[in-house]
Amino acid sequence: MKTTKRHILTRVFLFAFVTFGLSLGLLACSGVLAEKPGPSAESHSVSVELAGLDLVSVNTGISSRGIGVLPEGATVMVSAYGPSTIDANLNNIYPTVPVGSSGPMVLVGSIWKGNISFGMSGWVLFRAYVKDSLGNFLYFGEIRVNITGDTSVSIPVSVWTKNTPVNLNTAGDFVILSKAGISNANVPTSAITGDIGVSPIGFTAITDFPLSLDLSGDFSTTPKVSGRVYASDYAHLTPAKMSTAVSNMESAYTTAAGLSIPDYTELGGGQIGGLILVPGLYKWGTDVLVSLTSGDVTLDGGPSDVWIFQISGKLTMESAMSVLLTGGAKAKNIFWQVAQTVTLGTTSHLEGVVLSSATAGYPIILETGASVSGRLLSQAAVTLDGNTVTQPAP
Numbered sequence: 001m002k003t004t005k006r007h008i009l010t011r012v013f014l015f016a017f018v019t020f021g022l023s024l025g026l027l028a029c030s031g032v033l034a035e036k037p038g039p040s041a042e043s044h045s046v047s048v049e050l051a052g053l054d055l056v057s058v059n060t061g062i063s064s065r066g067i068g069v070l071p072e073g074a075t076v077m078v079s080a081y082g083p084s085t086i087d088a089n090l091n092n093i094y095p096t097v098p099v100g101s102s103g104p105m106v107l108v109g110s111i112w113k114g115n116i117s118f119g120m121s122g123w124v125l126f127r128a129y130v131k132d133s134l135g136n137f138l139y140f141g142e143i144r145v146n147i148t149g150d151t152s153v154s155i156p157v158s159v160w161t162k163n164t165p166v167n168l169n170t171a172g173d174f175v176i177l178s179k180a181g182i183s184n185a186n187v188p189t190s191a192i193t194g195d196i197g198v199s200p201i202g203f204t205a206i207t208d209f210p211l212s213l214d215l216s217g218d219f220s221t222t223p224k225v226s227g228r229v230y231a232s233d234y235a236h237l238t239p240a241k242m243s244t245a246v247s248n249m250e251s252a253y254t255t256a257a258g259l260s261i262p263d264y265t266e267l268g269g270g271q272i273g274g275l276i277l278v279p280g281l282y283k284w285g286t287d288v289l290v291s292l293t294s295g296d297v298t299l300d301g302g303p304s305d306v307w308i309f310q311i312s313g314k315l316t317m318e319s320a321m322s323v324l325l326t327g328g329a330k331a332k333n334i335f336w337q338v339a340q341t342v343t344l345g346t347t348s349h350l351e352g353v354v355l356s357s358a359t360a361g362y363p364i365i366l367e368t369g370a371s372v373s374g375r376l377l378s379q380a381a382v383t384l385d386g387n388t389v390t391q392p393a394p
Contacts, residue, residue, distance in 0.1 A: 043119050044117065044119070044121070044149060044150055044151070045116075045117050046080070046100075046115070046151055046152070046153055047115050048102055048114050048126060048152075048154075049111050049113045049114075049152070049153075049154050050076070050078075050105070050112040050113075050155055050157050051111075051154045051155065051156045051157065070130070071138075072133065073132065073133025074130060074131065075104055075129070075130070075131055076104065076112050076129070077104055077105055077129055078101070078102040078114055078126055078128045078155060079101045079126075080099050080100040080116050080124050080125070080127075081098055081099060081125045081127070081276065082097075082099045082118075082122060082147075097274075099119075099120060100116040101116065102115060121149075122146065122147065123145070123146050123147075124144070124145055124147050125144050126144075126145060126153055126155055127140070127141075127142045127278065128140065128141045128142065130157065131327075132302070134328060135301070135303065135328040136163070136301070136303060136305055136328075137162075137163075137278070137279060137301060137302060137305050138160055139157045139158065139159060139160055140157060141155045141157030141158060143155050143156070160279075162279055162305075163305060163306050165306050165332070165335070166255055166256045166308065166335045166353070166355070167252065168249070168252050168353070168375075169244075169248035169251070169252070170241070171245050171246070171375075172375070173245065174194065174195050174196060174245060174377070175196060175375055175389055175391040176192065176197075176375070176376045176377075176389060177196070177197050177198075177246070177249055177375075177378070178198050178201075178205075178379075178382045179200065179246060179358075179378070180198075180205065180363070180379075180380050180381040181201055181205030181207065181381045181382070182205070182206050182207070182209075182381070182384070183206075183207045183382075183384065184209055184384040184386075184387075185384065185385040185386070186368065186384075187210070188224075189386035190224040190386055190387055190388070191226075191387075191388045191389075191390075192224060192225045192226065192387075192388075192390075193226045193389070193390040193391055194226070194375075194389075194390070195228045195229070195230060196225060196228075196229055196230070197229065197230035198231050198242070199231065199239075199243060199245065199246045200242075200246070201231075201232065202231050202232055202233035203220065203229075203231035203233060206229060206231065209222045209225070209229070210222055211229060213234075214228075216235065217234060217236065218230075218234055218235055218236050218237070218238050219234060219238065220234075249355070249377045249379065250358070252355055252377070253355040253358075253377075253379065256308055256335055256337035256355055257310060257337050259310065261281070262280075262282060262310065264280060264282045264283070265282075265283050265284075266284055266285065267282060269286070270288045270289060271288075272288060272290060272294075272297045273289065273292075273295050273296065273321065274294040274295040274297070276298045276300055277297065277299050277300070277307065279299075279301040279307050279329075280307065280308075281310070284309075284310065284311050284312060284313065285312045285313075286312065286313050287311075287313035288309070288313065288315050288316070289317075289318070290316070290323070290348075291318050292318045292319065292320065292321060295321070296321055296322045296324050297321075297322075297324070298323075298324045298325075299323065299324070299325050299334065300326045300327050301327050301328075301329045302329065303329065303330050303333075305329060305333060306335075307329075307333065307335065307352070308335045309337065311336065311337065311340075312339050312340075313339065313340050314338070314341045314342070314362075315336060315341075315342045316345070317345055317348040317370075319345035319346040319347060320347050320348060321345065321349075322350075323349065323350050323351040323352065330393065331351040331352050331353075332353070332392040332393065332394070334351055334353065334374065335353050335355060336350075336354045336355065337355045338357065339362070340357060340359070340362045341361075341362045341363060342354055342356055342362075342363075342365065343365045343367070344365070344366045344367060344372070345367050345370065346368050346369055346370065347368075347369040347370060347371075348367075348370045348371075349370070349371045349373075350370075350371075350372045350373075351372075353374050353375045353377065353392070354372075354375065354377060355377050356377070356378040356380060357380065358379035358380070361380070362380050363382060363383055364376050364380070366382075366383065366384050366385060366387040366389075367385055368385045369387065370387050371387060371388040371389070371390075372388070372389045373392060374390075374391075374392050375391060375392065
């Protein structure tokens with residue numbers, strides 16, 4: 001009798017367990033028993049206004065303060081970047097990706113106002129832009145704010161005054177200029193647009209290029225260079241031409257290196273991949289790297305805006321990385337003053353004028369397939385390996 005009761009109890013328990021399990025499954029399938037929802041996505045609304053901008057839109061032509069009118073076609077807007085990283089002193093906040101934009105701001109009384117909505121908390125970099133119809137900066141300001149909820153942000157702006165490029169003088173007549181030589185390990189796949197030259201070293205320092213001396217004796221030509229090839233030991237006025245060009249190159253390097261009061265110092269700790277850089281003067285006492293893990297670096301500005309990068313260490317672009325230009329920025333207005341070796345990795349792409357050190361051990365090196373839109377002005381050697389180097393557009 002006891003055995004029979006035990007069997008009955010066991011069957012009842014199993015029946016109840018199976019029935020409970022089936023009920024749970026049915027409830028889950030019907031949506032009655034749903035997975036506990038995760039936290040809802042953050043959504044913050046930030047009202048932004050510009051402080052110190054005593055200008056009005058061309059459409060109104062009236063300011064309560066009576067100061068200035070924006071030129072026709074000008075835009076006023078604010079962009080937000082994040083998530084950002086900060087150093088121990090809560091400064092040097094580096095934007096990674098855009099998280100929101102005000103769109104065109106509106107004038108309310110005498111204050112430009114707008115609104116940005118985005119789904120994140122933490123440190124956000126707000127940048128205010130006033131640009132002309134071509135995209136050139138007229139006014140600029142930025143502020144870093146730790147966003148924890150809906151809030152208001154006032155961004156101080158001031159007149160943009162950083163549109164003076166480094167004067168290359170006659171060094172700007174060359175797409176590649178070197179004091180120690182130009183070599184090319186892969187001539188058949190090279191394409192160089194513009195004149196190249198060497199001085200004070202002679203033409204024998206231009207290696208791996210099949211040079212054909214012009215009848216004048218002033219210059220050579222070669223199939224992979226869409227321009228002329230000059231050397232200090234060519235005839236007539238060429239030695240003086242090359243001496244002046246090299247002197248101008250040295251002066252340009254010294255000028256760029258000597259500029260003071262940088263807008264950004266040690267940005268990103270030298271790691272600038274993934275950043276969006278506005279025009280200005282940047283200074284590093286370290287190496288600078290555009291890495292595969294961080295991505296391309298973007299320069300955002302108009303056709304008259306200027307970027308100057310002072311680099312005390314090396315400049316390295318890893319394979320397949322690029323300097324990207326947006327907003328109409330031009331390579332002719334970008335200057336990379338580098339005290340040590342410049343290395344452009346395989347198939348990487350650089351925009352701008354490279355001004356490299358006089359130290360012989362620090363050449364400009366372009367690895368296989370790397371390309372440049374700009375100029376390579378080296379006080380050491382330039383080493384090529386099947387590269388495309390094109391002088392910048394006017």
